[in-house]
Amino acid sequence: MSEVRYTPRELLACVAARLINDGESVFVGTGLPLVGALLAHKMHAPQMMAIYEGGAIGAEPPVLPWSVADSLTFYKAPIILSMSSVFGHSRAGYADVGFLGGAQIDMYGNINATCIGDYDNPKVRLTGSGGANDIASLCDRVIFMGLHLPERFPEKCDYITTPGFLNGPGEREKAGLPGKGPWRVISHLGVMGFDEETCRMKLISCHPGVTPEIIQQFTGFEMIIPDDVEVTPEPTDEELRILRNEVDPNHLFCF
Amino acid sequence: MTHANERLFDHELAREWKLKKTRALVDKRMELKEAxxxxVEDGDSLIETGFAYARGPLAAYxxxxxQKKKNLVGIYTPDGLNNIWHEFGGLEGCHVAYVGVEMRGLISPFRRGVEAGTLKIYSEWSHGGLALSLRAAEQGLNYVACKSMLGTDIIRSNPYIKVSEDPWTGEPVCLVPAMYPDVAIFHVHHADKYGNGRIWGLSVNDTAIAAAARKVIVTCERIVSTDDIRANPYQVVIPWYVVDAVCEVPFGAWPGDMPGMYYFDRPLQERVVRIDWKTPESTREWVEKYIYGTENHYEMICLAAEDHGMNVLDYIKSLERLSCAAAYQNIGTWGSGADVDWTYEEVAKRAI
Structure with missing residues (x-):
């Protein structure tokens, strides 16, 4: 049996970080995206421009902030705007990638952060949108990160807090939404994209040790599984070193 | 008396109120209790400022x-620790963009209230949508047309917003009306006695809220002279003429984050959210001990220091250190007088 080199959350963070290109602007949502974005910044994307909904742009947080509006999010930021301005700039075209988490994501990439069960009589009341709805509506493309379980990947979200492709092809445009919508979904099992024709979620790669069958078992809808599914490259020693020592030294998030 | 929701989008009512406010430079200092x-009157709508737990006026909350205020209506953009009062008769309902503490999780009292139907949610928002609603009030606009919330269930769970057509392009837009909360309380770094409030860091929605709200209380870490404010007006986010009361409340954002002065008490917040507020009974015990059982904010801080097994001075210094106060030394009068030998990076790595 091989040695356990990394935890599922560490893998998630490393895979997410790789999807960010140097020089891009990234609107960072709370939770796992904070970790992925900061890792990218410290690895291969020093020119990445982070936007936080609290109003900070272009900061260089020394370590993982605890909140998307705490004082670490504007450490060394050349400018601080307000909440409505950073969302306004996103609509204007200054936000390339929106980086989000959430409780549920469905086959069209819609995200639920509001309630489990019926809205008027919820089984679980969640946080509500925060900036998630705005990030997914206004940024050019959206990356979602979350744990992969059937109830977290349902055919249809109990409540659409944050728009993906809504009910399918052409729906985003019809609703008047500017961004291109969901682009990648990163779970602890694999990396997914979306089929151009049907707008449905499609498997791109399985993480090491995971098969497409396992992914399907942990998904509440029929995942499109093409013939050319790849294996996600493992986190490198360098990625893990920076993640553990510089991004999240006290294992707040990557445990 | 009308319901808070009837006042919330009433442009004329808000304007009439503000026409009556004094523009004179009047000393508005008073004790927080008095303010x-x-x-804050029973039944008022109360909007969150700062980012709830980052530069939020928690001492005031x-x-x-x-004071056992009754039937307030919360406006949560976002909210973390200020939604617990519904189990004590203090909160009737809320307008929600976000309630939670991010990676620390959900807030049990809020969940309980909504799941049991005892805490009403009047409207659902996105942060950007609610920010624009306040911005519209600040800019003197009846409403704004935006691209948030379109196509989602939020549109169906918010009776105040409408989807319409852009009259030029014909594309769908979401119309968001200007919002005028009854009360806003801000916590700032510095204020003068007239209410000019200066911050370091994120203003979030504060400039908009200041102009939108009918009644405004400013709490501050320090009262400074008006000369000091006039010498550096660039970071003033609250203008004196909107302000009704000014209260000097050092550590007024505790146990939240006050940029450059003190950082979250993380262990305390984790414990409160995950354990102390887990059940109605444990929440009541917590409130009896830390709120009803204390005379003021400082007695509460002393209790927290005791819980940490520290004397209060060491406790406060530890929070100051976590805030990386050294980074603020070159900003004129800024700084909390905390240990300054630390570099921001060193401190942050220990803290976080």
């Missing part, structure tokens, strides 16, 4: 609990 007693 809350005078300006604890005092509202202590």
């Amino acid at each position: 809350i007693a005078r300006y 604890w005092e509202i609990g202590r």
Whole structure:
């Protein structure tokens, strides 16, 4: 049996970080995206421009902030705007990638952060949108990160807090939404994209040790599984070193 | 008396109120107790400022609990620790963009209230949508047309917003009306006695809220001279003429984050959210001990220091250190007088 080199959350963070290109602007949502974005910044994307909904742009947080509006999010930021301005700039075209988490994501990439069960009589009341709805509506493309379980990947979200492709092809445009919508979904099992024709979620790669069958078992809808599914490259020693020592030294998030 | 929701989008009512406010430079300093007693009335809508737990006026919120205000309507953009009062008769309902503490999780009292139907949610928002609603009030606009919330269930769970057509392009837009909360309480770094409030860091929605709200209380870490404010007006986010009361409340954002002065008390927040507020009974015990059982904010901080097994001075210094106060040394009068030998990076790595 091989040695356990990394935890599922560490893998998630490393895979997410790789999807960010140097020089891009990234609107960072709370939770796992904070970790992925900061890792990218410290690895291969020093020119990445982070936007936080609290109003900070272009900061260089020394370590993982605890909140998307705490004082670490504007450490060394050349400018601080307000909440409505950073969302306004996103609509204007200054936000390339929106980086989000959430409780549920469905086959069209819609995200639920509001309630489990019926809205008027919820089984679980969640946080509500925060900036998630705005990030997914206004940024050019959206990356979602979350744990992969059937109830977290349902055919249809109990409540659409944050728009993906809504009910399918052409729906985003019809609703008047500017961004291109969901682009990648990163779970602890694999990396997914979306089929151009049907707008449905499609498997791109399985993480090491995971098969497409396992992914399907942990998904509440029929995942499109093409013939050319790849294996996600493992986190490198360098990625893990920076993640553990510089991004999240006290294992707040990557445990 | 009308319901808070009937006042919330009433442009004329808000304007009439503001026409009556004094523009004179009047000394508005008072004790926090008095400010809350005078300006937070039962049934008022109360909007969150700062980013709730980052530069939020938490001392004022604890005092509202202590004074047992009734049937407030919360406006949560976002909210973390100020939604617990519904189990004590203090909160009737809320307008929600976000309630939670991010990676620390959900807030049990809020969940309980909504799941049991005892805490009403009047409207659902996105942060950007609610920010624009306040911005519209600040800019003197009846409404704004935006691209948030379209196509989602939020549109169906918010009776105040409408989807319409852009008259030029014909594309769908979401119309968001200007919002005028009854009360806003801000916590700032510095204020003068007239209410000019200066911050370091994120203003979030504060400039908009200041102009939108009818009644405004400013709490501050330090009262400074008006000369000091006039010498550096660039970071003033609250203008004096909107302000009704000014209260000097050092550590007024505790146990939240006050940029450059003190950082979250993380262990305390984790414990409160995950354990102390887990059940109605444990929440009541917590409120009895920390809110009803204390005379003011400082007694509460002393209790927290005791819980940490520290004397209060060491406790406060530890929070100051976590805030990386050294980074603020070159900003004129800024700084908390905390240990300055630390570099921001060193401190942050220990802290976080």
